[in-house]
Amino acid sequence: xxxxxxxxxxxxxxxxxxxxxxxxxxxxxxxxxxxxxxxxxxxxxxxxxxxxxxxxxxxx
Amino acid sequence: xxxxxxxxxxxxxxxxxxxxxxxxxxxxxxxxxxxxxxxxxxxxxxxxxxxxxxxxxxxxxxxxxxxxxxxxxxxxxxxxxxxxxxxxxxxxxxxxxxxxxxxxxxxxxxxxxxxxxxxxxxxxxxxxxxxxxxxxxxxxxxxxxxxxxxxxxxxxxxxxxxxxxxxxxxxxxxxxxxxxxxxxxxxxxxxxxxxxxxxxxxxxxxxxxxxxxxxxxxxxxxxxxxxxxxxxxxxxxxxxxxxxxxxxxxxxxxxxxxxxxxxxxxxxxxxxxxxxxxxxxxxxxxxxxxxxxxxxxxxxxxxxxxxxxxxxxxxxxxxxxxxxxxxxxxxxxxxxxxxxxxxxxxxxxxxxxxxxxxxxxxxxxxxxxxxxxxxxxxxxxxxxxxxxxxxxxxxxxxxxxxxxxxxxxxxxxxxxxxxxxxxxxxxxxxxxxxxxxxxxxxxxxxxxxxxxxxxxxxxxxxxxxxxxxxxxxxxxxxxxxxxxxxxxxxxxxxxxxxxxxxxxxxxxxxxxxxxxxxxxxxxxxxxxxxxxxxxxxxxxxxxxxxxxxxxxxxxxxxxxxxxxxxxxxxxxxxxxxxx
Numbered sequence: 001x002x003x004x005x006x007x008x009x010x011x012x013x014x015x016x017x018x019x020x021x022x023x024x025x026x027x028x029x030x031x032x033x034x035x036x037x038x039x040x041x042x043x044x045x046x047x048x049x050x051x052x053x054x055x056x057x058x059x060x
Numbered sequence: 061x062x063x064x065x066x067x068x069x070x071x072x073x074x075x076x077x078x079x080x081x082x083x084x085x086x087x088x089x090x091x092x093x094x095x096x097x098x099x100x101x102x103x104x105x106x107x108x109x110x111x112x113x114x115x116x117x118x119x120x121x122x123x124x125x126x127x128x129x130x131x132x133x134x135x136x137x138x139x140x141x142x143x144x145x146x147x148x149x150x151x152x153x154x155x156x157x158x159x160x161x162x163x164x165x166x167x168x169x170x171x172x173x174x175x176x177x178x179x180x181x182x183x184x185x186x187x188x189x190x191x192x193x194x195x196x197x198x199x200x201x202x203x204x205x206x207x208x209x210x211x212x213x214x215x216x217x218x219x220x221x222x223x224x225x226x227x228x229x230x231x232x233x234x235x236x237x238x239x240x241x242x243x244x245x246x247x248x249x250x251x252x253x254x255x256x257x258x259x260x261x262x263x264x265x266x267x268x269x270x271x272x273x274x275x276x277x278x279x280x281x282x283x284x285x286x287x288x289x290x291x292x293x294x295x296x297x298x299x300x301x302x303x304x305x306x307x308x309x310x311x312x313x314x315x316x317x318x319x320x321x322x323x324x325x326x327x328x329x330x331x332x333x334x335x336x337x338x339x340x341x342x343x344x345x346x347x348x349x350x351x352x353x354x355x356x357x358x359x360x361x362x363x364x365x366x367x368x369x370x371x372x373x374x375x376x377x378x379x380x381x382x383x384x385x386x387x388x389x390x391x392x393x394x395x396x397x398x399x400x401x402x403x404x405x406x407x408x409x410x411x412x413x414x415x416x417x418x419x420x421x422x423x424x425x426x427x428x429x430x431x432x433x434x435x436x437x438x439x440x441x442x443x444x445x446x447x448x449x450x451x452x453x454x455x456x457x458x459x460x461x462x463x464x465x466x467x468x469x470x471x472x473x474x475x476x477x478x479x480x481x482x483x484x485x486x487x488x489x490x491x492x493x494x495x496x497x498x499x500x501x502x503x504x505x506x507x508x509x510x511x512x513x514x515x516x517x518x519x520x521x522x523x524x525x526x527x528x529x530x531x532x533x534x535x536x537x538x539x540x541x542x543x544x545x546x547x548x549x550x551x552x553x554x555x556x557x558x559x560x561x562x563x564x565x566x567x568x569x570x571x572x573x574x575x576x577x578x579x580x581x582x583x584x585x586x587x588x589x590x591x592x593x594x595x596x597x598x599x600x601x602x603x604x605x606x607x608x609x610x611x612x613x614x615x616x617x618x619x620x621x622x623x624x625x626x627x628x629x630x631x632x633x634x635x636x637x638x639x
Contacts, residue, residue, distance in 0.1 A: 022215045026236075028234050028325065030238075034335075036401070
């Protein structure tokens, strides 16, 4: 690690044993995106259909 | 290319219509063939499989047709002064630092030769796990700084944990240092981009404030083996047309291939923070094929994601043998199948969802062909014996109509979908004067035919590898993150045998069981089973170095400036330096 890794425009932020010469004071937020589809919930409408389904089948 | 909404919609509708019609026609012809001895359940299954498989082939053919007919956008190269700050990101993962850092030196020299005052820095983002290679990286980075006077504009960092793999590597860079620049050119470790191309990409991004990502079409270079050179030729000769077709259809929603592209950092930061998917790998965990998802997320946030096929000076290297190709494909397969969890992600553009679907279909299509072959063998047991007297009390036998011509016609049609686009691209290329770049019209045509022959022989081997990949992913086996093999890539027969003996056994098993169960199908199955049986030999032979004139590409005839610069840096730099 004794290599001359000192950038001129930014101070190096060497965190031994891992090294970084990147500019440290330029963070940018990267919010996690929502990618999972909302779970299909049994709505009252669905519940109603499910309730009358056995009756409908019997009638059929 | 017409990237307007109407043009894009027309292209999509045309491609979908063409492919669906071709698939429906194939399924109907097969139904007629199957009806000759009476339709049974297996015939319906086989028709369905033919429908799906043919749709996929026809979809590729429609894309080529669109690429051939799409209006090519001629962009005037602007010389407007660049105002924003840019950084070229070079993610590395257990790569040879000498060769990789020499690429940075070459690109920096290429930029310096232009003398543009624009700020273009470099950041090498290491995810290297090997301490030995990491020590070499720091030593070679110091060498790079000294060689190019890069202090203050060339940066290196290594992560403690490589969370999220390459996407996590880029994200880590953006969240710690991203605000220092406006644009980032994302590369792979084996990417090379001409300085003029980098500047042109920055100008185009700066000129369109809604442009979130601009993708170039990288040319595959430095291939040495028979397989590698065939792929290189195909990428140079055919991919341009397929990519134009793709760009015509995708419009403002992509594609992004993960490298050789420029991003507007602010757009990327606000739209592309990738969460881990719920569940365990292979379907849960970090998103592997992150590029497709990032393109979809940028489009979801209203940013334009564009492919400019007219940008030259963008290069990458490809696998040199079938085994390395299959290893890379295993990773892509897992990544694409993982997209099944994202098909219904909220707010995505319909076309982004379709791109996910396409990516999944690309890997399951071979499984449909395999299922079709198995169903064809099984169909023998369902076949009705011919009924020569279908009408009662009618003394003259009625012979069933021989529908074998339908089967032959269907096979020819399906094969046509595979080869006609490439032949059409070949003829058009010669017509348009692209021949000389590929060694002249005759040599270009010879290369097209040789590539067709080679891909026909190699296809069943790749089909076997792909099917195994799909099975492994479906059964829950995570492929991990193996580093890419770079370099020579030639394999011995022993190495090829170890990698592909299972394909030989499966080929032998399929051929003998087909011969035993359905002898009439043996001849039909030979084009698939024979290459499977001979796969170790095919892998070994195609991995050997080739200096034949066939598969000549423009970059072999006249070395591009950036490649020559890379060679010059490597020639100047020592082979090793003390770590």
